[in-house]
Amino acid sequence: MTPAGRFAPSPSGELHVGNLRTAILAWLFARSTGRRFLLRVEDLDRARAGAEAVQLRDLAAIGVGWDGDVIRQTARGALYDDAISRLQSAGLTYECFCTRREIQEAPSAPHAPQGAYPGTCRNLDAAELECKRSTRPAAIRLRAELAEYSVHDVLHGAYTGAVDDFVLRRNDGVTAYNLAVVVDDAEQGIDQVVRGDDLLPSTPRQAYLASLLNIPVPEYAHVPLVVNSDGARLAKRDGAVTLADLGARGVSAAEVRNILLDSLGLPPGTLEAALDAFSPAALPREPWVWKDTVNIQ
Known part of the structure; x- marks a missing residue:
């Protein structure tokens, strides 16, 4: 290809x-x-x-x-489902029942980035899982085995960013962006990703996920955004x-x-x-x- x-x-x-x-x-x-x-x-x-x-x-x-x-x-739902099944078979996922508010209010690990998942549901036992499944549907999270990952960017050079137990499938059944983009790029033969540099912080997560799925990591180039006169990202207003x-x-x-x-x-x-x-x-x-x-x- x-x-x-x-x-x-x-x-x-x-x-x-x-x-x-x-x-x-x-x-x-x-x-x-x-x-x-x-x-x-x-x-x-x-x-x-x-x-x-x-x-x-x-x-x-x-x-x-x-x-x-x-x-x-x-x-492309079948492709995403297959990737999640492979991760599940490898013991690299778990069910999460937390709401956004619960995540925001939970204490974070030291030095964790804002919004990083604190691992609340990571080690639920069988009884706890059964109880929580009766109250609300579960999201599927990655069971990350490291806290940070490094990538190389054409414009930014070496970049190391945090990796947490990010969502792979939301509790409404919709595949999360971080998984879909990795699967799509690999399946389409995309080996060069050029996008806005606001997405650079999420790139280590995606590259790490690609490594778990035995997918080649693409060449990245995160380009500067267009901003308004106040320096904020451009918007319709x-x-x-x-x-x-x-x-x-x-x-x-x-x-x-x-x-x-x-x-x-x-x-x-x-x-x-x-x-x-x-x-x-x-x-x-x-x-x-x-x-x-x-x-x-």
Whole structure:
């Protein structure tokens, strides 16, 4: 299978310029290294009616094309179930009955990251399990055998992050993101993952899980986000940030693409033309500030 990169949006609404910039970067990373470029819709949890079609339209409008069919996570439940079954057979899972509030209020282990699972249900005996099963359905958690794991990132270098007993399947039966993304990337032959650097802290968990499933860990490149003038991650409330909003103000998709290319130090024009000037080593390493009226003049 030819190696591949990918872009994997959640169909929760329209893509904003930050999402589009990351999509362009993922495309450039893949194409500059001779990889296929795949599109996966991560619709397990936050799908909004009509959002997928709008996202695909906007990606095509700025010149981001992809190879093969669009893959949707909701059609891949059997793959996730198989991965969880393999972990269960290896004794690497357990049932968890905790609510979010109980987790938040439970004392954490020293130096554990905020929100890390404290292991409340890790060692329940048979009687305790029977009692809890009668009160509410269980989530399935990974029984992690270490507290941290290291990965290498093209832009960040060596990165070590915490690993806790994270959820593999929620108590409503929905597969958790950290498992689905690992299984999907492996099954699709994706060996290069380019995404926003807000996801870097979760990457050691995913790489560790891949190692448990005997899945090759992909090459990671976590790219800077687009932020508003206050330094916060870009959101709809920040004004004209989607292609539809910008189009209503007379800014074409081609102009938006050129603005995004310029923010990366790349020349205007098609993405194919930008490949000649693309170099990961030359990419900006700081967040890019979207100032609405300033950026679109």
